[in-house]
Amino acid sequence: MKTMIITGASRGIGAATALLAAQNGFAVVVNYRHRRAAADDIVSTIIAGGGNAIAVQADASSEEEIARLFDAAAQLPGVLTSFVNNAGILETQMRLEQMTAARMQRILTANVIGPLLCAREAVKRMSLRSGGQGGTIVNVSSVAARTGSPGEYVDYAASKGAIDAFTIGLAKEVAAEGIRVNGVRPGFIDTDIHADGGEPGRIDRLKNSIPMQRGGTAAEVAEAILWLASEKSSYAAGAIIDLAGGR
Ligand code: NAD
Numbered sequence: 001m002k003t004m005i006i007t008g009a010s011r012g013i014g015a016a017t018a019l020l021a022a023q024n025g026f027a028v029v030v031n032y033r034h035r036r037a038a039a040d041d042i043v044s045t046i047i048a049g050g051g052n053a054i055a056v057q058a059d060a061s062s063e064e065e066i067a068r069l070f071d072a073a074a075q076l077p078g079v080l081t082s083f084v085n086n087a088g089i090l091e092t093q094m095r096l097e098q099m100t101a102a103r104m105q106r107i108l109t110a111n112v113i114g115p116l117l118c119a120r121e122a123v124k125r126m127s128l129r130s131g132g133q134g135g136t137i138v139n140v141s142s143v144a145a146r147t148g149s150p151g152e153y154v155d156y157a158a159s160k161g162a163i164d165a166f167t168i169g170l171a172k173e174v175a176a177e178g179i180r181v182n183g184v185r186p187g188f189i190d191t192d193i194h195a196d197g198g199e200p201g202r203i204d205r206l207k208n209s210i211p212m213q214r215g216g217t218a219a220e221v222a223e224a225i226l227w228l229a230s231e232k233s234s235y236a237a238g239a240i241i242d243l244a245g246g247r
Pocket of ligand 1: 007008009010011012013014031032033034058059060061086087088089110114140141142143144185186187188189190191192193194218
């Protein structure tokens with residue numbers, strides 16, 4: 001059996017990915033930071049469906065907690081073969097002139113340093129060079145990396161631009177060691193992250209600017225993540241799939 005670790009999997013895209021991964025035969029480590037009950041619900045659903053999963057509390061931007069998260073995967077019957085760098089944050093919409101240095105630090109720590117540290121742990125465990133069995137890493141970026149999110153959160157957009165560069169570079173670094181690194185770039189997806197930005201109705205306001213005239217669902221993003229984590233994408237490395245309704 002194969003094990004997948006997903007950061008920030010108690011809700012949204014991470015939760016949808018956890019459920020689909022279990023349906024695809026993965027044992028799943030459901031990482032959460034604060035929402036234990038929600039993470040437990042995802043685990044219960046997976047177990048009720050005959051799958052394997054555990055919930056592991058850890059701040060996916062803390063070096064020590066990340067190591068503990070990856071060690072916890074040994075509690076599952078499978079071998080770690082997939083990691084999904086999903087956890088990410090944004091903060092209240094504002095212009096750059098209003099942003100504090102503390103906010104920029106929070107965004108870059110959560111969205112860039114954390115994912116790099118997590119991927120480091122995944123590579124250490126999966127690389128053929130270090131006795132691992134190879135595997136896949138999927139980084140969750142954002143269409144914001146292309147559009148820049150002016151007037152809303154250019155800090156967030158910049159952090160996702162960094163993730164895209166990281167996906168390309170790490171993919172080349174570890175491709176010969178049995179690890180395929182790829183990314184997804186969601187557009188407007190219907191999750192609670194928009195409420196964190198101060199506008200729960202953001203997708204409704206902006207949907208007419210989307211060629212498909214609607215936001216996407218977390219399940220639609222999860223499908224692409226699972227494809228990249230599967231053998232069906234066996235020749236994809238450094239690929240970044242847009243899931244943005246044509247935006
Ligand atoms: P969400 O807020 O529902 O889920 C993100 C989860 O990550 C939350 O549960 C949050 O608590 C968790 N998290 C954040 N920092 C963490 C940390 N340090 N450690 C552990 N968990 C942490 O949002 P979502 O829309 O499901 O977002 C998932 C990913 O998709 C994010 O990386 C986000 O930037 C990206 N994304 C979302 C959209 C969208 O429109 N929803 C668009 C593009 C990209």
